[in-house]
Amino acid sequence: MAAIAPLSAALLTVVGGAILFSSLGHNSVDAFRAFFVTPVSDLYGIGELSLKMAPILLCALGLAIGFRGNVWNIGAEGQLIVGAICGGGFALALGKIDGLWVIPAILLTGAIGGMAWASIAAVLRTRFNVNEILVTLMLTYIAGLLLSYLVYGPWRSPTGFNWPVSSDLAASARLPRLIPGTRLNLGIVMSIVFTGCAWLFLARSHLSYRMEVVGLAPRAARYAGFDEHKLVWTSLLIGGAAAGLAGAIEVSGTIGKLREVVSPGYGFAAIIVAYIGRLHPVGIFFASILMALFYVGGEQIKVTLGVPSAITGIFQGMLLFSLLMSDVLINYRLRWYHNRPIATKGNTHAVS
Amino acid sequence: MELAMPARLELFGICKAYPAVVANDDISLSIDAGSIHAILGENGAGKSTLMKIIYGVVASDSGTISWNGEVVKITTPAEARELGIGMVFQHFSLFPALTVLDNLVLSLGANKSRQLIAETALEFANQYGLKIELDRQVYSLSVGEQQRVEILRCLMQNPKLLIMDEPTSVLTIESIRELFVLLRSLAADGCSIVYVSHKLHEVCELCDTATVLRRGRVVASVDPRTETSASLAKHMIGDLVVSVRTASPSTSWDERFGVHNLHRSAAGDFSITLININLNIRGGEILGIAGVAGNGQAELLEALSGEWIAPKSDIITIDSIPVGLAGPASRRTLGLAYIPEERLGHGAVPLMTLAKNALLTGEKSKFINNGLIRFGVVEKFTWSCIEKFGVKSGTPTTEAQSLSGGNLQKFIVGRELLHEPNVIIAAQPTWGLDVGAAIAIRSALLEKRGSGVAILLISEDLDELFEICDSITVISAGRLSPIRPVNETSTEEIGYWMAGHLPQSGEIEPRPTHHDV
Numbered sequence: 001m002a003a004i005a006p007l008s009a010a011l012l013t014v015v016g017g018a019i020l021f022s023s024l025g026h027n028s029v030d031a032f033r034a035f036f037v038t039p040v041s042d043l044y045g046i047g048e049l050s051l052k053m054a055p056i057l058l059c060a061l062g063l064a065i066g067f068r069g070n071v072w073n074i075g076a077e078g079q080l081i082v083g084a085i086c087g088g089g090f091a092l093a094l095g096k097i098d099g100l101w102v103i104p105a106i107l108l109t110g111a112i113g114g115m116a117w118a119s120i121a122a123v124l125r126t127r128f129n130v131n132e133i134l135v136t137l138m139l140t141y142i143a144g145l146l147l148s149y150l151v152y153g154p155w156r157s158p159t160g161f162n163w164p165v166s167s168d169l170a171a172s173a174r175l176p177r178l179i180p181g182t183r184l185n186l187g188i189v190m191s192i193v194f195t196g197c198a199w200l201f202l203a204r205s206h207l208s209y210r211m212e213v214v215g216l217a218p219r220a221a222r223y224a225g226f227d228e229h230k231l232v233w234t235s236l237l238i239g240g241a242a243a244g245l246a247g248a249i250e251v252s253g254t255i256g257k258l259r260e261v262v263s264p265g266y267g268f269a270a271i272i273v274a275y276i277g278r279l280h281p282v283g284i285f286f287a288s289i290l291m292a293l294f295y296v297g298g299e300q301i302k303v304t305l306g307v308p309s310a311i312t313g314i315f316q317g318m319l320l321f322s323l324l325m326s327d328v329l330i331n332y333r334l335r336w337y338h339n340r341p342i343a344t345k346g347n348t349h350a351v352s
Numbered sequence: 353m354e355l356a357m358p359a360r361l362e363l364f365g366i367c368k369a370y371p372a373v374v375a376n377d378d379i380s381l382s383i384d385a386g387s388i389h390a391i392l393g394e395n396g397a398g399k400s401t402l403m404k405i406i407y408g409v410v411a412s413d414s415g416t417i418s419w420n421g422e423v424v425k426i427t428t429p430a431e432a433r434e435l436g437i438g439m440v441f442q443h444f445s446l447f448p449a450l451t452v453l454d455n456l457v458l459s460l461g462a463n464k465s466r467q468l469i470a471e472t473a474l475e476f477a478n479q480y481g482l483k484i485e486l487d488r489q490v491y492s493l494s495v496g497e498q499q500r501v502e503i504l505r506c507l508m509q510n511p512k513l514l515i516m517d518e519p520t521s522v523l524t525i526e527s528i529r530e531l532f533v534l535l536r537s538l539a540a541d542g543c544s545i546v547y548v549s550h551k552l553h554e555v556c557e558l559c560d561t562a563t564v565l566r567r568g569r570v571v572a573s574v575d576p577r578t579e580t581s582a583s584l585a586k587h588m589i590g591d592l593v594v595s596v597r598t599a600s601p602s603t604s605w606d607e608r609f610g611v612h613n614l615h616r617s618a619a620g621d622f623s624i625t626l627i628n629i630n631l632n633i634r635g636g637e638i639l640g641i642a643g644v645a646g647n648g649q650a651e652l653l654e655a656l657s658g659e660w661i662a663p664k665s666d667i668i669t670i671d672s673i674p675v676g677l678a679g680p681a682s683r684r685t686l687g688l689a690y691i692p693e694e695r696l697g698h699g700a701v702p703l704m705t706l707a708k709n710a711l712l713t714g715e716k717s718k719f720i721n722n723g724l725i726r727f728g729v730v731e732k733f734t735w736s737c738i739e740k741f742g743v744k745s746g747t748p749t750t751e752a753q754s755l756s757g758g759n760l761q762k763f764i765v766g767r768e769l770l771h772e773p774n775v776i777i778a779a780q781p782t783w784g785l786d787v788g789a790a791i792a793i794r795s796a797l798l799e800k801r802g803s804g805v806a807i808l809l810i811s812e813d814l815d816e817l818f819e820i821c822d823s824i825t826v827i828s829a830g831r832l833s834p835i836r837p838v839n840e841t842s843t844e845e846i847g848y849w850m851a852g853h854l855p856q857s858g859e860i861e862p863r864p865t866h867h868d869v
Contacts, residue, residue, distance in 0.1 A: 206711075216704065222659045223712075224713055226681075
């Protein structure tokens, strides 16, 4: 039952995509092949898919844990950027220092950066009752500007021909690649391990149960004696840590340096993924594959058909709206009223 | 029907089945114009479903409804209201964030001005003695006050048939009298009343016909004026009602729960300031707190349960351990159990399963191991709670919100009692329950009393208080009356105090003699 809305949303998105492609004058079948099949028809393509999937999966899992407790952290993008700044900055500071601890330390720094960024929202929410939706969203833009400042200013590479990029990270600071001939790195392994941990956490832990009670029935949580502030903090810190880790993985694994843009909106895509996956780790795992496919497909189709890669954003939007629509239509029935004065009389008895 | 006039409402062979249960099975009944017709039955007997069918909320599987002799099809509440059917629900359908007047305007204001509605509302309120402040926000009203708004809203639609679902559960004796006067005068004007209630003596007193439902079927149609509470109860639950007997007075237990000089300033415009509350309850004692809703019960309960933290530690003690600064979880660890008034959303999480709701207050027990939930243990506990306390149609995977009020309450009471508490605080534990469930819960409390547990019972039901309490006090405007042993006071005295005539502290109050509750 839980899968009906996400599946019908995916189906609707495909239909919408077909209409879109044919209205642009392309053969829908060709376009779909270029979008969904060609990118993953070889090992390299699958590597690229996994590369995009890792940060989306990490962010979505972190967010879903919060969403289940009605903590609306929608700023994973910002936490990812700060994670990239911290992890990348630490790696740059280390320079060529080598050691087994280097990479774990970089990733940890990234996660701490993401947590620090999310904790601003936590302080404001728990101390001053400021809505975390607004705070996390606005902090995303601040994070983006902070990164711009760093790569245009103090951290700009002296050998970068004035491009807004940092120096390259030393080899010792790069995540090891998994499969020769692909860019696939350890990040995907970590994100899958994290999926398992999130599943265990959500299914079995008392902490997650308490967070859920706070979200579903705050008065019952107070009755039980659960500390709402502590649980809001936990939600935001987990979300921030996951997104920060994703940022550090992007810098240390995929990109290898800091640049003005480190994420093509993974943190925002993760919100959609969390919901398509019904806030469940298994669902999120599959939804993140779909979302990653939108990203690689968008790039592929730019090359083969000359369609702007903004198509990725359109697909994301169609998916989200299809999901919302499916949810509404599954839970409610549309009724058409014709000349029925009763309908406007408006006694809205919310009958239980 | 041999009457010249057709019945106001007639039902023929109404059936309604849900996946798990047949809620209504071939129900037929007839309600005349101007009659007050009782629908009696235990929780889960199908009363609510039947009312929802009449009011157009739920569609029946089969059967017909006729209204003034004409067969009608009622598919929405709006159509029911068009016909002249009004309903006061047991669960209120008000918007908590809006004011009373806003709520009235929302339901009635399609063609009327706000001013007109306000005037009409006050007129009705005055006429029927319903005390209502139109500018207050609904969330700040007590349950009893919210119900008054519901009743008023219904009356303002000039119904020809008024369905009252458990209307008196939260009213004071005096308000019930007033309500009865109102219902009788409505009936005299030709409005039929369908009166759904568990309170048998009310039915005997008020109603002129009664239909008794059991497991979705009509088991009896009687004239309640010729019946007694006991004979009606027998119809309802099928076997003999065992009345709860007050156990012998408690022996030499020490004080287990104490409140010492508790003050709490009102948090907002509509909350009550608690002034100098002092109580102590010994083991094996049940102390009752009577009072009209909205006189500080909610504030007191928060302070006692730990949802509000006292400024000083020794203000509240459990077994002489000061716990004033401790939260609900720590107090529970020391043996406090709390049965809140509101079942859905406070005592239980509506969208969670019973197993997960069992976990709600089970932190200290064997449910948790290294931060992980032991679902096997929780499930066993849930089953034993369901079985021991007779929670009908419940399994560990049932969602709390899908249980009827009485069964959910039995579950909550069971959950709290199974944790072997030393002190129990129960707020309106039998509110809206049928006789069988209420007796089960009172017996369970008495049994705990017998084993040396201290019990605080906050209730508006004087019968209940006098039935099981050892001593009684009254809360009025945030103050407590002197505590009286139950055999040294009377419903008259307690009723007098509930009406706001608390004796001044220290003064030896004369027994009231000149009133008539």
